[in-house]
Amino acid sequence: MLNTNSEYLKPEIMDVIRAFGCEDKDFGHYFSFGSGKFFNAVECDGEFYDFENECEVEGDLEFKRLAKRFAKLAFYNVLSKRYGRLPWGALTGIRPTKLAYAEISAGRDFKNLFKQMDVSEANTLLVEKTIAAQKGIYDKGGGQDLFISIPFCPTKCEYCSFITAPITATKKYVDEYIDCLIGEIRSVKPLVKKLNSVYIGGGTPFVIEAVQLEKIYKAVAETFPSIPEYTVEAGRPDVFSEEKLMLSKEYGVTRICVNPQSLNDKTLAAIGRKHTAEQFFKAYKTAEKYGFDINVDLIAGLAEEGVKDFEYSLDEVTFLNPANITVHTLSLKSGAKLKENVKRLNVSGIANMVNLSRDKLEAAGYSPYYMYRQKYQAGGLENVGWCKGGKPCVYNINVMEEISDNIAVGANAISKKLFGDENRIERLASPKDIPTYISKVAQIIADREKLFALM
Ligand code: SF4
Incomplete structure (x- = not known):
């Protein structure tokens, strides 16, 4: 338990305490x-520590920002002396690159702040390289990206906290859901001044029938005849078909995600994926034939996997030479079945996998182009x-760096409107539950129009 005289600092301090796994301590x-x-004075196990930081402060916002930073740093210093350093030091935010950009735009070298916060040299370099890869995209910023949510999946994966149910249970809603989506897609046309990208994400978008998919593609094409980057997070290989890929090509999709997460059949069975590595290779090869830019997702730390298992998947995927590879670190999120079964993850093993992926992917000619951390992620990794x-994905950069409006349609979708001059973002979340979404779609459209009318 944490007792503090400054309640507003509590959430930030608790993030540091949690990063060390010390939430049960006083x-x-x-x-x-x-x-x-x-x-900042910290009491831990009957011992007292005092910290003092001097800094120029301009305004209330800046004061609060610095107060949070130094409070976190004080706790980090106490705990890291006992339990060792963390790769991201006292940084607990989910967007390290955003913090780096803020320092750069204030005319400071972000590396100084990262050093003060005890971020490892390797992670500071990762951020530096990520920023370099975003050149030409970050500087443009602005405009809008359209996200279309397809919250249906073939089965629920063990590690997934997403609100999704096996399509067998939700099939009855799909047609009505798509009608609502189409209504939303058409409604957002006047809100889009400069379209950067369209991203159809899930869930598993390819789990719906080809004829249903085509209805969505058609609505997008009629509303937005020219789309610079068009991604479909097709998803799991077991739902791929030549017909769906052909349709995607026909309607101008440029980028497809084929996501196995692991190429070890034992792992795939253990996490409830119900597909094999062989199905992944088949789906990949078929997608490749159509000339899409392909992204492949892998997760470090799945099931009983050791470094060798992860390395096998990484090598196999790298050999295929896709335009994008995304390496996730396992998270223990509430809502995921995994959280009930596993209390602690093998953090040092996962850190080794992450380090290995950095070495191998760089050696194979890949550059990091976007990154983020999640709460409860193994070892506070990324x-x-x-x-x-x-070929970085513009959509991912725009969303992660929050440099453009995100117009998100469908259940469990969150639209974001940037108010650059005021340095703030307003969000509008749609209901997660599909029947509720369907019943409220008219209101969602009206609310979004109100939010974006302020443009
Ligand atoms: S991880 Fe992806 S495919 Fe698996 S249940 Fe979650 S959204 Fe569906």
Whole structure:
């Protein structure tokens, strides 16, 4: 338990405590500020530690930001002395690159801040390379990206916290759901001034029938005749078909995600994927035939996998030479079956897998182009998207760096409107549950029009 005299600092401090797995311990904290100095006193196991940081402060917002930073750092210093350093040091936010960009735009070298927060050299370099790969996309920013949510899957994977149910249970909603989606897609046309990309994501978009998929493609094509980047997160290989790929090509899709997560059949069975590695290779080869840019997702830390198992999947995928490979680190999120079965993950093994992926992918000519961390992610590690041949996914960069509006349609979709001058973002979330979404779609459309009318 944490006792502090500054409640507004509590969530940030708790993030650090959780990163060390110390949420069951008792801590005391006293914060004060005077003469440009931030004071943090920490009590842990009956011992007391004092920290003092001096910094120029301009305005209330800046004061709060710095107060949070130094409070986190104080706890990080206490805990890292006992339990060892963390790869991201005292940084607990999910977007390290965003923090780096904020420093750069303030005319500072972000590496100084990262050093102060004890971020490892390897991670500082990862951020530097990611920023370099975003050149030409980040600087443009602005405009809108359209996200279309297909929250249906063949079966539920063990590690997944997404609100999805096997299509066998939700099939009865699909047609009505698609009608609502089409209504939403048409409704957003006036809100889009400059379309950067369209992303049909899931769930598993290819789980719906080809004829249903075509209805969505048609609505998108009629509403937006020219789409610079068009991704379909087709998903699991067991739902791929020549017909769906052909349709995708016909309607201008440029990028397809074929996501096995692992190429070990034992692991795939253990996580409830109900497809084999062989099905992945078949789906990949068919997609390749149509000339799509392909992304392949892998997860480090699945089931009983050791470094060798992960390395096997990584090598096989790298050999295929896709434009993008995304390496995720397993998260124990509530809502996932895995969380009930596993209390602690093999963090050091997963860190080794992540390090291995960095070495091998760079050696194979890939560059990191976007990255993010999630709460409850193994070892506070990260997810990294890698690209080759100058083909980063613009949608992923725009979303992760929050540099364009995101117009998101469908259940469990969150639209985001940027108010750049005020340095704030407003969000509009649709219901997660499909029948509720269907019953409220008219209201969702009206609310979004209101939000974006302020453009
Ligand atoms: S991980 Fe993907 S495919 Fe598996 S249940 Fe979740 S959304 Fe569906």
